Amino acid sequence: MSELPPAIRLESVSRQYTMGESVIRAVNDVSLTVPTGQFLALLGSSGSGKSTLLNLIAGLDRPSSGSVVAQGQDLSKMSSLELARYRRQTVGMVFQSFNLLPRMTLEENVELPLRLAEVDRSERAARVREALQRVGLEKRIGHRPSELSGGEQQRTAVARALVNRPKILLADEPTGNLDSATGESILTLLREIQKNPGMTIVMVTHERALAERFADRLAIMGDGKLLSNGAAR
């Protein structure tokens, strides 16, 4: 595994915001390498900068300085169009509040990334079914998110993140809105997904116990800095 190039490499990444006259350093000079196929848990209290770091890896935000290289591509040098393509093809995202579109069925929600990637209509149905099968929700394909439990909604979000077959899965507090048993089942699912050769997972969480059970490595952030780089366990 170590012979493969790293999936993600952060070099002296900083992200600062200006609010009035004060400068807030949300991420402050972070360097981190995530090898391909690793499940990294990014821990920290709220406001520690872990979600900002995840957004930088996702290409939703740009660093104020430093570089973010994912799958060999330097995100800081990409145009917004290239970043959009990167988000479509290279990463999948799972959020704390699921972020499913409420008026769409599960099928339509999961199909959305395929539409954005202009995948042929003939191919879409099979890909959506396959993704929902993987999370065990193929029988609820015609339901709307409001008809599902929290855990099922998060599973749908995982299916949506996987449907474009990304290399990196980014999860921002995926168990934050779930009870502990459901949260555990979601992490079990992520762990299974990680078994796919080459799939790298970065998960932001503040639940240390769960992270220790499921992740390969823990990195801890505080005040925008990387407090502990963690070691592969």
Place this chain on the structure above:
Amino acid sequence: MKLRDLSDLAFRNLREAVLRNSLTTLGVAVGVASLVAMLSLGVGLQQLATSRLAKSGLFDSIFVTPKTNLRGPGGGPPATRTPASKARPLDADARAEISRMPNVIEVYPQIRFFTEVRYDGKPYATMVAGMPESSKTSGAFDGMQGQFFSSPNADEAILQAEFAKELSPQTSSLIGKDLILRYAERQSLAAQAGDSAGNPGGFSVVPKEKHFRIIGVVETEPASGFGGFGSGRLLIPLPIAETLRAAQVNDLRDILRDSSSDKPTYSSLTVRVKSPSLVEATETKLKDLGFSAFSLLDASKSLRIFFSVFDLLLGIFGSLALAVATLGIINTLVMAILERRREIGVLKALGAADRDVKQLFFVEAGVMGLFGGVFGTLLGWLIGRSLTLGTNIYLHRQNLPGVDISSVPWWLVLGGIGFAVLVSLAAGLYPASRAARLDPVQALRYE
């Protein structure tokens, strides 16, 4: 994103806030309706005016006289008069030659003669005019009592209303009755023996009678077109009038000229061309052939200019409502951005480019414009029809014939819809670019 997927999503979004989007679309529809209704009135009135003018035959006709004609309009002041040596007789050969000219649809002589009519045993003096078959469609006979000549060779007569009143105060009772036309027929005389100059022998005038059946009474004066010398009060088919060989006012002068009395010559011919725009070129050709030619200016040209300005003003007033509707679209879409902030964030997180988000809002604006345009054009057409209906009810009460004051041609239908889409897209520009610029991180945080 592909257009089909974009439209799918746009329709879905529009259905989601169906009341608000329907009201916005209705706003566009009202705007388009006012524009289409205004322009349909402009177009309708223009068509009404030009068709009346075209039907009158005044602007597609050229009045041809021989160059030596001393009294016709072609004579002109003495200084411009062509010497008599170049003159060419306006006879049957000339008539045939003119008929063969390109763009000429009809050539007919002006036949009018003063005569006596006997009706119910009493004599009445009047002017007879021969009417060509084409005059049926000139509009002059619209709304007449009775009907037009059954055929160009029927012994039938139409009376001008004032003359009809002289015959009987109850003009409608005249229809179907007979009258006797008494006229002077021209009969040529053989050349006198010993006339070394070979001059034609002139003609004698023989009184004749012919029976005609009255088939109609007309209020207007169809035979008072330019080039005539007085209005015809008794109208008969032109081919019949020609066979009568009735002596006309010009005959005395003709006999002094070189024309043979056996060959009919005409004091004037009316030449009708396909459209008013061809009048000028044909008039020049006729002059080249050696005749005097005269026509009214192409009034349709100035009419077109007038109506272009008229349409422009109507269009500006009609567009005001559409301008208000544009603000409605902008407002609706800006509201939609606020409501769908999170959704835009999700779309961007899933890989939507700024361009995709912009196009999505653009298509939504376009769809509202399309529906508003279609519905508005239909509404505008209905308003136009209602105005026509109302006008016709009023005209009917005034005993006037109905008119079509509004017209929605295909270009107006397509233009109305196209304009609505275009204006809506323009209205969608600002909201779309604002949606595209949304920061996905901020948008995802929005609750």
